[in-house]
Amino acid sequence: MKRYEKFAEHIAELIRTGVLGPGARVPSVRYASQAHGVSPSTVFQAYYLLERRGLIHAMPRSGYFVNALAHAFEPPMVQPAHSESTAVDVSELVFSILDSMKDPHMVPFGSAFPSPRLFPLPRLARSLASANRDMHPDLTVTDLSPGNPNLRGQIALRYRVAGLALPMEELLITNGALEALNLCLQAVTEPGDLVAIEAPAFYACLQVLERLKLKAVEIPVHPRDGIDLEVLEQTLERLPVKACWSMTNFHNPIGASVPEARKAQLVELLARHQVPLIEDDVYAELYFGQQAPKPAKAFDREGLVLHCGSFAKSLAPGYRIGWVAAGRFAQKVERLKLMTTICASMPAQAAIADYLQHGGYDRHLRKLRLALEAQQRQMLAAIARYFPRESRVSQPGGGYFLWVELPERVDSLQLFHLALAKGVSIAPGPIFSATRRFKSCIRLNYGSPWSARSEQAMATLGELIGTF
Template sequence: MKRYEKFAADISEMIRSGVLPAGEKVPSVRVASRTYSVSPATVFKAYYLLEDKGLIQARARSGYYVREHAANALTEPELVRHTSEGTELGVSDLIFSVLGSLKNPDTVPFGSAFPSPHLYPLPRLAKSMSSAVRAMTPAAIVSGMTTGNSELRRQIALRYMISGVRLPADELVITNGAMEALNLCLQCVTEPGDLVAIEAPAFYACLQVLERLKLKAVEIPVHPRDGVDLDSLQDSLTRLPIKACWFMSSFQNPLGASMTQAKKLRLYNLLERQQIPLIEDDVYAELYYGANAPHPVKSLDHSGLVMHCSSFSKTLAPGYRVGWVAGGGYTEQINRLKLMTTISPSVPAQAAIADYLKHGGYDRHLRKLRDTLEQQQGAMLAAAARYFPAATRVTRPAGGYFLWFEFPEQVDSLQVFQMALAQGISLAPGPIFSASQRFKNCARLNYGTPWDERSEQAMAMLGRIIASF
């Protein structure tokens, strides 16, 4: 055990034993360095590790404090190095059965893929829609049909520039949500029967797209904290004719894992050497809890290999179905494919979002949304520590709105799903996130709904169901 890990373990034990209670400030770096005879660098690394584990949190200009749920925190899952090679997809029936459970508005939506609509600025968006439609000229309705609304593309490019990422507006193509963007990217670089490297676990929509396009999945394990296991990826790239990779580099769904910038650079260099395109699914990047937005792999791309996809569906307006892709060297191909399929997303929806980005206080909305989601994550983690078996493991992402639970081995999450649904609770069972239907004792829970007594009771019921195995 390295010195910073030993120091982190000592602080962790002080938290779990109550010596450092919830809300207590942990010793400053200077005090800890002097008291425990370790270097400031060692203290910093230990605190970063404890922050990653969800035990402490930084407060601006104030230091580090023990999180509210930390004393009873469940442990994190570990990386399991397991790959599947060339798996043909057949998971749609299972996925549709899970999605069907969300149609009942009375169901507790832990299985949903979206935050609660109550967290979105819908009245302000309605004003933007009204304003945009009134100002729309006949020419505006047909201009930029394939590439998208020019003002919207300019506003998106401006947001990237402000965060330190250069992404020209003329590289952006507006799409019907991120899913169309991802579909178009895959169609540009693959043919039926090709191998595509995906994450394990992966967002189930990724599996559905591969199934529709008759592609085969090569599953690459994902570390619960820092994303795709690059050693496993390198091994697969060496042995298999992989035509493309589809990865989430920040707040991966379902784990919430985020690659460090150094790891993103290593990933990019690995793929560039072999000239393998990366389809970067980055829909959760704006939902970070720290001080700064994570930079995408696209920010490192100097050869046009990265197709960067995102949308407003997770942060602003799911029903508007407005996404985009920065296609790099594939931009022209993407435009041509789009012209042969949907041609254009909703013109009024594009104009409304462009107006909102320009006048509506998007950053203010995002700050409030992030704060709310972080608080709700803490509430769900605390409830899980109270009600779930002690052997349960859970992730602690630094953004997004999902937790990934790994239950004791005997627990069948598909049975948990059915039993919970009978009690009016939805969840997303582990097998829907795997081409080979692994992760049978795992589940994804969404904490994007405002926490209330109903949420608390649902977690207690889930705990009883899980403990019954």
Template structure:
């Protein structure tokens, strides 16, 4: 299927990337300034910033304070990107939970190198500052607040979230926002609000295994849509799928998709929302990684283009600020009243102390400083991981270069069974997330998702080297 035409910033980024790879732009060379590029090409500064941000996240250039952008001298060698899968066209009953429990239970063991984990390294988060905020907020707690925050959430936190969303181009009505026990509760409530048992839900291929578990729990069927490892859902493939069968909803992760790391271009996000609105199909948007971009600006969520109230936007602080606090939210558009009723009937409320701690922390003004440090640490670690994969993994290994988040998706040579590789690695106390977890029909048998969000872990380099050795051995043993 044909993909959407590249935007201006994508065209500029690709042209400069070709020049770097071909040696026309040499290591250490300064790129034209944003102002020069605007004048020479007749484009806007935001277009140039987006293009330079893409090249920066791809590890091809670096920004130097008060000096501009320069071609990196230590950029990783270019591995080909994984290929987009051609998923089955029919809806599939989902049964993945037993496999997920078997393979990922070990990631809680501190002695295991957590390449299969879903979270970045704990030391990247400001737990001491959060603890101070929690103590300060609890001292100010009034008795009326204890019950006043039931169901929809604590008012100060909801106001802070609405303010951040407005600055990101997503104005929300006050009664649209519900605070939840992490993003997973938000996503599950939204899924339940727009489906009935037996319905068909479109997911990406590959997709996050927790989405498959949610479909399994609600007795829903999954149909996978072709998804580009860099640019996300193929809109033409989605249109063809929607023409073939009735669909109750789509569950997509448009920004830094798990496991691919794909980032849908802005124009494609807008087109996605508009196309689904014409068919009155709800979009459940999982945006838990939206703050972890490695370029210059936060990508707008799909919710920014919602004019019909059909985008149910879900996110949390679990990946960006406070793992374990379990504070998430849903902005469910026209379905907000249904989500609120479901919240009341299930968990009733989200624990108040974590909400108060986060609300106080946001009010202190340190969140964006923390995010800048976190994004920088994750981007540097991604480049380190790409260099190690280039050095240690077999020829023919393909790997993504996400513009944010902390996952890499590897397509290993066909002779390597990723599930077997995972089990061999576990014998060496190294976890991975094999590709079979990320599809209802357990495809992606020679793919791996690796969590590279653990800078300063002295075991990291050895773990990637050992994984590469195991992959070489698997290829040698293959018939």
């Protein structure tokens, strides 16, 4: 990272943490130069970068100031969850909505994926070509599950850098994180078992429970602190829950991240009841601050946390390479993998391993995070311009989703169909609940570069919301 980029990140962190609030004056170029021992040109470059990211603006003869939205948003409300177990039946609703989003001409606010234009696909293609050219024929037999040893070694190295010393034997490469999550649930449950899930929850979680004939027990999610530990504890004491599925960092759809102290409490609580935690952590690399968030896995002392990750959201969409650090359940998860899909694509595994070693993954991630943070601010500003003032909006510190709680009069399923007719996709709230709640909520994806078309789509959504 260049000197001006480091200084820009220092100022950005002051803004994120509220030390420099909306409208606050940023240190002058002269003062910043003297106080931080950098040249005035370095400070100017940093401030120009922060301007491009939408964090500050210049005022003639007055200096630089922190940008403020048109008005401050209240966070979404914490809604009480359904307290009993529920048979899950959401797939038809989810499939009908997902099918309607496949049109490439749609503005993809309802998509579950960031724009592929944000990823180094040409460089990955070179890694793929190199991996295919150099792959020894024997590897097609010897490198079945648990997966490519070079890739597993690179993943283990990234865990180690983050402070987690995991044995290679615990790591299994999968066909994306969704397969990892499926295998983990199969390893720790039987049909008919109860699984504690979040409300709202990513709809794929609901579909997995439906397919495996498991029952959901919904636990509310706080828009800032994540899963409600108090409700979870009461649930564990009252019901025979066999597993807990939680997205601990940059939750999809609400954006919450569980603070470290509460992650430790979550792991301790589940360990006390001997309930495995399936940690869905696919957005962990997409943080906006200087410090990567720790997973709950970092606090696991009994091997009860099955930590699932993926390169689909941070590097290689379409390659379908994920993994799980499965703790005490590693052997069982591996055998389930061998009984189903045997192994993930060997060329794709080798390509990602090559890229992690030689392609500049961390440099790419820094660019990706900056792009996503700027796009988030642009979408928040558009919501402030076009949506009702009483709307409540999450403001996560990473990922690429906003959860918007609209006035109660708005039916998000009706809004979905109205927006679709105008060429704009959104994700309506009911697909994120086993009991089809969150009627007036929508999830918006800011994972595509902002454009005049994006701005017009937000204006269109605002007009449609105004018709309710």
